[in-house]
Amino acid sequence: MSENTTCACTSTKAAVEYLNSVEYKEKNFARKALSINPAKACQPLGALLCALGIEGCLPFVHGSQGCAAYFRNTLNRHFREPIPTVSDSMTEDSAVFGGQNNLIEGLKNAYQVYKPSMMAVFTTCMAEVIGDDLNAFINNARAAESIPKDFPIAFAQTPSFVGSHITGFDNMLKALLQSLADTRHGKWTNGRLYLVPGFDTYPGNLREYKKLVRAMGIPLTVLPDAEEAMDAPHTGEYNMYPKGTTMAELADALNASGFIFTQKFSTSGTYKFVKNVQKINTEMVTMPIGIKNTDNFLMALSEMTGKPIPAELEKERGRAVDSATDAHQYIHGKRFAMFGDPDLLLGLTGFLLEMGGIPVHIVCTNGTEAFRKELQKVLDGSPFGKEATVHTGRDLWHLRSLLMTEPVDMLLGDSHGKFDAKDANIPLVRIGFPIVDRVNMHRSPIVGYEGAINLVTMIANTFMEQTDRTCPDRFFELLR
Amino acid sequence: MAEQETPKYTPATPEMVDEVLSAYPDRAKKMRAKHITVKTEGCASCSVKSNSKTVPGLMTARGCAYAGAKGVVFGPVKDMIHISHGPVGCGYYSWGNRRNLAEGELGVNNFVPFQFTSDFSENDIVYGGDKKLEQICREVKELFPTVKGISVMSECPVGLIGDDIESVSKKMSKELDLPIVPVRCEGFRGISQSLGHHIANDAVRDHLLGKKEREEEVGPYDVSLIGDYNIGGDAWASIKILEEMGLRVRNVWTGDSTIEMLQTAHQVKLNLIHCYRSMNYICKHMEETYGIPHMEFNFFGPTKIKQSIRAIAARFDETIQEKAEAVIAKYEPMMQAVIDKYRPRLEGKKVMLYVGGLRPRHVIGAYEDLGMEVVGTGYEFAHKDDYDRTMPMMGDNTVIYDDVTAYELEEFVNRMKPDLIGSGVKEKYVFEKMGYPFRQMHSWDYSGPYHAYDGFPIFARDMDIALSSPTWGLAKAPWKKETVKEVR
Numbered sequence: 031m032s033e034n035t036t037c038a039c040t041s042t043k044a045a046v047e048y049l050n051s052v053e054y055k056e057k058n059f060a061r062k063a064l065s066i067n068p069a070k071a072c073q074p075l076g077a078l079l080c081a082l083g084i085e086g087c088l089p090f091v092h093g094s095q096g097c098a099a100y101f102r103n104t105l106n107r108h109f110r111e112p113i114p115t116v117s118d119s120m121t122e123d124s125a126v127f128g129g130q131n132n133l134i135e136g137l138k139n140a141y142q143v144y145k146p147s148m149m150a151v152f153t154t155c156m157a158e159v160i161g162d163d164l165n166a167f168i169n170n171a172r173a174a175e176s177i178p179k180d181f182p183i184a185f186a187q188t189p190s191f192v193g194s195h196i197t198g199f200d201n202m203l204k205a206l207l208q209s210l211a212d213t214r215h216g217k218w219t220n221g222r223l224y225l226v227p228g229f230d231t232y233p234g235n236l237r238e239y240k241k242l243v244r245a246m247g248i249p250l251t252v253l254p255d256a257e258e259a260m261d262a263p264h265t266g267e268y269n270m271y272p273k274g275t276t277m278a279e280l281a282d283a284l285n286a287s288g289f290i291f292t293q294k295f296s297t298s299g300t301y302k303f304v305k306n307v308q309k310i311n312t313e314m315v316t317m318p319i320g321i322k323n324t325d326n327f328l329m330a331l332s333e334m335t336g337k338p339i340p341a342e343l344e345k346e347r348g349r350a351v352d353s354a355t356d357a358h359q360y361i362h363g364k365r366f367a368m369f370g371d372p373d374l375l376l377g378l379t380g381f382l383l384e385m386g387g388i389p390v391h392i393v394c395t396n397g398t399e400a401f402r403k404e405l406q407k408v409l410d411g412s413p414f415g416k417e418a419t420v421h422t423g424r425d426l427w428h429l430r431s432l433l434m435t436e437p438v439d440m441l442l443g444d445s446h447g448k449f450d451a452k453d454a455n456i457p458l459v460r461i462g463f464p465i466v467d468r469v470n471m472h473r474s475p476i477v478g479y480e481g482a483i484n485l486v487t488m489i490a491n492t493f494m495e496q497t498d499r500t501c502p503d504r505f506f507e508l509l510r
Numbered sequence: 511m512a513e514q515e516t517p518k519y520t521p522a523t524p525e526m527v528d529e530v531l532s533a534y535p536d537r538a539k540k541m542r543a544k545h546i547t548v549k550t551e552g553c554a555s556c557s558v559k560s561n562s563k564t565v566p567g568l569m570t571a572r573g574c575a576y577a578g579a580k581g582v583v584f585g586p587v588k589d590m591i592h593i594s595h596g597p598v599g600c601g602y603y604s605w606g607n608r609r610n611l612a613e614g615e616l617g618v619n620n621f622v623p624f625q626f627t628s629d630f631s632e633n634d635i636v637y638g639g640d641k642k643l644e645q646i647c648r649e650v651k652e653l654f655p656t657v658k659g660i661s662v663m664s665e666c667p668v669g670l671i672g673d674d675i676e677s678v679s680k681k682m683s684k685e686l687d688l689p690i691v692p693v694r695c696e697g698f699r700g701i702s703q704s705l706g707h708h709i710a711n712d713a714v715r716d717h718l719l720g721k722k723e724r725e726e727e728v729g730p731y732d733v734s735l736i737g738d739y740n741i742g743g744d745a746w747a748s749i750k751i752l753e754e755m756g757l758r759v760r761n762v763w764t765g766d767s768t769i770e771m772l773q774t775a776h777q778v779k780l781n782l783i784h785c786y787r788s789m790n791y792i793c794k795h796m797e798e799t800y801g802i803p804h805m806e807f808n809f810f811g812p813t814k815i816k817q818s819i820r821a822i823a824a825r826f827d828e829t830i831q832e833k834a835e836a837v838i839a840k841y842e843p844m845m846q847a848v849i850d851k852y853r854p855r856l857e858g859k860k861v862m863l864y865v866g867g868l869r870p871r872h873v874i875g876a877y878e879d880l881g882m883e884v885v886g887t888g889y890e891f892a893h894k895d896d897y898d899r900t901m902p903m904m905g906d907n908t909v910i911y912d913d914v915t916a917y918e919l920e921e922f923v924n925r926m927k928p929d930l931i932g933s934g935v936k937e938k939y940v941f942e943k944m945g946y947p948f949r950q951m952h953s954w955d956y957s958g959p960y961h962a963y964d965g966f967p968i969f970a971r972d973m974d975i976a977l978s979s980p981t982w983g984l985a986k987a988p989w990k991k992e993t994v995k996e997v998r
Contacts, residue, residue, distance in 0.1 A: 037655045045618040045656050057653060063645035064653075065598070065629040072599030094666055094697040095564055096574020100603030103935045107607070112939040114916065118566040125670060125698050136567030139538045143568060143917050155597050156666040156698050159635060190597035191630040191667065266985040268920070268943040427624075446605070449616060449623055 050453075055431035059424075066427035069369050069446060070396040072190030073198030075101045076229050076296075077152035078115060080202040083254020085274035086147025088140060091117035092133055092164065092185075093154025108231060108464040109260045109472060114270050116140045120156060129157050133167045137183075138176035144270065147277055148182035148210070152202055158189035182277065184209040194396035196296035196371055199229040203254065204300045211283040214308060219287040222249045222279075223335065226300065228293030228317075228373055231463040231472055233261035238475035239292065242328065246337045251279045251286070261473060284308050288334045292327065292477070293317050293373035295401055316408075317373045318477045319485070320381030321350055327478075343479075350479035353486050354385060360490035362386030365417070368442040369393040369429055370462035372401040377477070378442060378461065379405060381485060383412040390417050391432040397422035426450055440489065457492045461485075519860050519927050522548045522886065522909035530921040538565050545912040549904050556901050560912045561893045563701045569916035571864070571936050572890050574697030576600050578706020580663040582788055583714075584693065586610035586739050586764045587772065588620045589658040591650050594627040595643060595675065596665025600697070601627035609741045609953050612766045618656050619768075626650070635667055640678050647682040647690060659689040659769040661713075669696035689769065691717040702891035702913070703866065704787065711791035714772055719792070720800075722773035724760075731757045731826060732778040736793055736804070737785030737868070740765025742958020747965050748784070748809050754840075755823060756833040763789060776800045780825055782807055784961075785868045787889075787896055809962045810969075811876030812845035841963040849879060852970040857881035859929040859977060862922070864914055864937065865951045866890040871900040873932070873951065876960075876969055885928055888914050916940070930977055945985055947976040 039045040048054055074091060078101045081089040091098040098117035105113045118136030120129045133151075140149065151164060164185045172179050186205035188198040203226070225239055236257035243250045258272035288311040289304045291297055305312035313334055318327035325347070328339050365388045368378060372394055382389050389409065394401065402422045409415030421428060426446060433441070433454035441451045444462040451458035465471045475481040494510045527546050531539045544559035564570045573581070576594075581604045584592050594601030605625035614620030628634070628642055643662065650660055660682075662675050675692040683690040693713045695706045733752065738745040745765035752759050760778050761771035775781075781793050781804035793804035805825065807818035816838050823834035859882045863870050870887040877884055887904065888911035889896055897910070904910065909922060920940065923931065931941045932951040941948045949955050949972060957972050959965040 039618075039656050042615050042618050046615055048655075049617050054653075061649045061653065063628065063642045064593075064649040065627045066653075067605075067625050068598055068602070068627065068629060070598060071602045072597055075599070075603075090567075094574050095570055095572055096577050096697045096703075097599070099571065099573045099577070099936070100599065103607070104603050106935045106939060110939060112943065113936070114569065116567050116569050119564040119570065119572075119701075120698060121563060121701060122698055132566045135537070135565075138535055139565060139567030141567075142535050143533055143538075143915075154666070155599075156670065159667045159670040189632075190599045191632055191635050194598070262943065264943060264985055266943075266945045268940050453616070 050434040052435050055435050058428060058431045066425055067446065068395045068425040069393070069444070070194035071104070072155075072195060073188035073193060073201065074152050074154055074190065075104060076195035076197065076199030077150070077186055077188045077202035078113070079105065079229060079231070079256060080199045080206070080254050081150035081152070082113070082259040083252075083256035083274050084148065084150065084206065084280060085276050086271045087274070088144050088146035088149045089115040090136065090140060090149045090151045091115060091154060092129060092151055092162065093117065093120050093157040095119040097154040104464060107466040110469070111260060111262060112268065112270075114144070116144070125156065125160060128160060129162050130167045130170065133164075134171045134174055134176045137168075137171045141177045141181065146271070148184070150202060150206065151183060151185040152188045152198070153186075155190040158187065158191075182210050196229045196396060200297050200299045203297060204303050206254070206280060207283055207300065207303065210277070210280050212281050212285070214284040214310075218285060220282050220285045221287050222251050222282075223331070224251050224253050224283055224286040224289045226253055226289060226291045226293075226297055228291065228296035229371060230293070231260070232476060233257045234473050234475035235477045235481070238478040238480055242343065242478055243331065245340055245343050246328070246331055246335070247340075248331065248335050248337055251275060251283070253280070253283060284310065286310060288312065290315065290330060290334065294376065294404070295372040295398070316380065317377035318481075319374075319377030320384055320482050321347065321354065321479065322384055323377050323380045324478050324482065346479045350482045353483045357486045357490040358386060360493050361486070363388065364440060364493070365390045365438040366440050366442060367391035367393070367429065367433055367438045369395070369426065369447060370443050372397045374462055376401070376405055376408065379408050379415075379418075381482065383408070383414045385486070386414055388414050388417055390419070390436065390438050391421065391429060392418055393421045393424050393426070393429045393432075395423065395425050430454070440492070457496055459488050459492050519885070519929070520925060521907035522922070522926055523907070524548050524550070526922070526925050527909065530918055530925070533917070538568065541565050542568070542915070542918070546914075546918070547910050549901065549906060549908050549910060551906055553901065558897055558910055558912045560889070560897055561701065561704060561891070564913055565915075570913055571916075571934060572702045572913060574703065575695040575699040575706035575709060576663060576665055576697045577604065578703030578788070578891075579693050579695030579710035579713075580604060580661075580706075581608055582703065582739065583707055583710035583764060584661045584663065586612065586622060587661075587767050587769060588612040588614055588622045589768045590661055591621050591624070591626050591654060591657050591659075592661045592663055593643075593646060593650075594625065594665060595639065595662050596628065596667050597630045598627055600665045601625045608739070609956070609958070610765055611740050611743050617654065621654070621657070630667060635671060638671055639668065639673050640675070643673075643675060643678045644682055647678075647686060651686045651688060657688070659691065661691045661693055663693050664696050666697045669694065669698070689718065689721070704891040704893065707788040708791050711789065711795075714792055715795050718769065718772040719796070720773070720776045722770060724774045724777055728777045728779065729758055730779065731830065732760050733757050733780045733782055734761040734763065734771075734775050734778045735759050736763045736781050736783040737789035738762060738765050738961070739785070741952075742954045742956075742960070744959040744961035744965065747959040747962035750964060751809070751815070751819065751837060751962050752782070752822075754833065754837045755819065756830045757822075757826070763792075776802065778802060780805065782822060784809065784872075786899075787867050787892060808872050808875065809965075810873045810960065811879040811966055812842065812849075812963070813879050814872075814875035815962060815966075816842070845963065845966055848967045848970050852974050853881045855974055855978065856970075858883070860885045860926075861930045861932060862886035862926065862928040863931075863951065864888050864890070864911070864919055864933040869951055871896070871903055873960075874903050876966065877973075879966075880970055880973065882930070882973070884908070885926065886911070886922060888912055930973065945982055947979070947982065949973065949976050
């Protein structure tokens with residue numbers, strides 16, 4: 031044992047006690063170089079999810095083929111859906127000579143065999159480190175007639191050593207608009223609202239957005255719309271290119287009557303491009319999780335379009351509020367820890383606060399200082415937010431120390447949280463990505479009024495289930 | 511519920527393969543044709559090219575050297591900390607995804623469900639990651655004083671920016687008095703997971719094997735179980751048989767294993783190797799260097815298990831041989847009961863496989879025990895010696911495909927119409943959408959174990975679940991007119 035440790039780890043029990051101690055927490059938070067169970071993936075995964083939202087688009091990974099296999103099976107496991115993606119399988123010789131030959135041959139083969147309407151090319155860190163020039167390579171591929179001269183391709187640089195999967199989503203989306211959207215026709219608009227959901231792994235959320243916007247009578251394009259790619263109906267046939275945002279809708283995107291972004295941190299580059307460069311009527315809202323965030327979303331839509339919020343949505347709102355008041359006693363005063371992507375946490379915090387829940391530990395591995403400030407503002411706006419600390423750049427091993435030293439009642443986050451939750455002996459309600467140990471969690475929305483009802487249901491019922499499973503026999507009763 | 515359609519199975523023909531490949535551009539067609547064959551009578555043309563580069567742009571299921579080294583070989587060693595050295599993704603995607611079960615206290619003597627990474631930023635790419643790696647090693651020791659060793663699993667950028675992980679490992683190993691193993695498994699090396707296995711085997715050879723001696727003398731029945739990664743508890747099921755035979759399983763490589771098992775594996779009498787592909791290198795090394803013989807065996811399905819038990823026992827004396835017969839006698843009636851239950855339901859069903867490692871050939875016997883026939887099989891990353899072992903096991907008019915592309919496999923299935931497909935998660939939902947019963951044969955579809963006598967009843971049950979699920983009959987809405995599906 032090295033001298034700088036204070037653990038007298040003579041037994042497993044002693045070692046565990048050390049891991050659970052306050053002293054350990056301090057050491058744990060002092061580490062600078064080692065990352066342990068970080069809740070973030072790398073850029074190309076986000077780029078791939080983005081590409082899946084364009085109808086007829088084949089995602090194309092420029093770099094090492096192992097990356098493509100990893101992105102695919104990570105998404106396969108969460109959605110339980112096929113994830114078609116090709117790569118140009120760069121190997122050691124490409125590391126020396128560059129990946130141009132692989133890209134040219136790969137485009138040709140993929141084009142001929144899989145007959146896509148377009149391809150979205152993005153990079154792995156191998157191609158980024160050797161400095162491959164995608165623009166030149168793709169032009170050379172066209173010149174070599176590997177693909178037709180006018181075949182639509184969008185390409186994005188998605189280095190995995192910058193940002194996280196949400197950065198990759200943003201980069202790919204911006205690239206789609208920059209490469210494949212037609213130039214704006216001055217003041218003329220196509221009368222359609224474009225809704226950008228961001229890195230959202232809930233097809234149920236996209237369906238909910240469509241339902242709400244359509245209820246308001248607003249012509250809508252979701253960009254990108256991976257709803258069907260994430261949740262394709264079983265018909266007995268496999269369709270490699272399910273419905274999504276059409277190429278025509280993508281081409282016409284900059285003529286939109288408006289853009290609404292329902293996440294703030296997963297699409298910030300695209301937002302700036304649309305609002306500041308293209309000067310399109312653009313709104314950005316907090317992910318509409320919970321009643322108030324959904325209210326704000328609908329009011330923003332109404333303001334942008336001049337359309338009133340219809341009575342049917344007011345009724346829906348009423349039902350969601352009813353579910354919240356019906357269940358308030360099960361959530362009020364309960365202490366929560368949560369982790370996940372910035373936008374998810376921002377929305378989820380709003381929801382917890384309006385239920386009287388108390389967020390305590392909020393861990394966001396891929397959160398920035400701007401995110402921390404914004405979330406702090408939300409917390410400061412509620413008496414229930416006083417106990418919370420926002421930890422950006424921290425990981426799930428930090429979270430474990432927090433849970434062991436300052437206990438809470440429940441953890442909210444993706445499946446990776448199950449080990450921390452087990453050690454802390456608290457339930458994990460699975461929200462976020464990836465969820466790989468439960469079925470169908472992605473199919474029901476967590477946004478909108480419907481999503482609020484679902485969250486209330488999941489959280490309150492989990493507490494009641496826990497009471498039933500753990501209470502002494504004499505307290506086991508019919509009513510809860 | 512609609513009646514399930516009876517699939518019209520059609521055996522493979524060389525013409526079928528030509529037809530499928532005709533969709534490719536010339537160069538791709540020429541390359542791919544060498545990797546696919548239909549075994550015909552006499553088997554004159556029975557060979558496939560393997561272990562060569564994947565054709566760019568054709569959807570491959572293959573992974574990379576890192577996946578082979580960290581994901582397969584090192585990842586399951588439970589009391590070591592495996593650092594995914596480079597950007598965050600590789601460690602994230604391989605985090606908990608291979609079902610290597612391990613017994614132990616998390617954070618104390620079991621680190622398998624963790625993801626440790628140096629999470630490279632742009633600065634690390636520009637200035638190099640060696641200093642960071644030193645710091646990481648110190649932090650590992652500080653935060654996990656009970657850890658028994660560290661492995662440094664390089665990701666692509668590490669090899670490209672010229673970091674010297676070997677020097678850092680050597681230096682820190684001395685400073686921390688801890689084995690630290692540098693593993694040069696950058697994803698661009700080689701053409702699949704396979705080179706990663708080899709690199710990892712070499713790293714074990716150079717840095718761990720023989721570096722420690724168990725004080726106890728080597729017993730006459732001491733063996734190592736090599737190439738069992740304890741997917742869903744496979745190794746535990748295999749150990750149970752071997753120990754009931756009277757053997758002492760000293761080491762498992764690497765399911766539920768410890769660093770000591772890697773260091774002291776030169777102190778056994780025999781190496782029993784299940785996954786030949788990923789561990790043959792080190793077995794050959796131990797044979798040459800330490801004179802430890804190795805033998806392949808197969809614990810899938812009662813027929814192969816019985817043969818294997820006898821073959822293993824033949825390497826030992828009568829005590830073991832008698833116990834081996836007793837083990838067979840004990841379990842055979844149980845296995846017969848499983849066969850009696852499931853065989854009538856599964857008899858004659860046709861199976862197509864596409865997996866990695868040992869399974870494309872090793873599971874054939876288990877299917878045959880249930881009366882099922884494997885009519886197509888192939889490997890993601892096999893070499894010639896794997897196919898040499900596979901060909902004799904296949905019947906006539908079966909198709910063998912190496913590094914099959916998504917397009918090829920879909921087209922072969924469309925034309926041959928097997929009853930069941932066994933492959934990976936990337937293939938699963940494609941074929942299930944098409945209405946084909948499917949089992950993941952890498953992860954046992956989150957079930958298992960499938961190895962040994964404990965595994966076979968679960969295997970049989972799972973295949974039956976896949977084939978007889980009433981959910982397949984729900985696909986067609988009753989008001990839809992019956993249409994004959996044309997082959998594309």
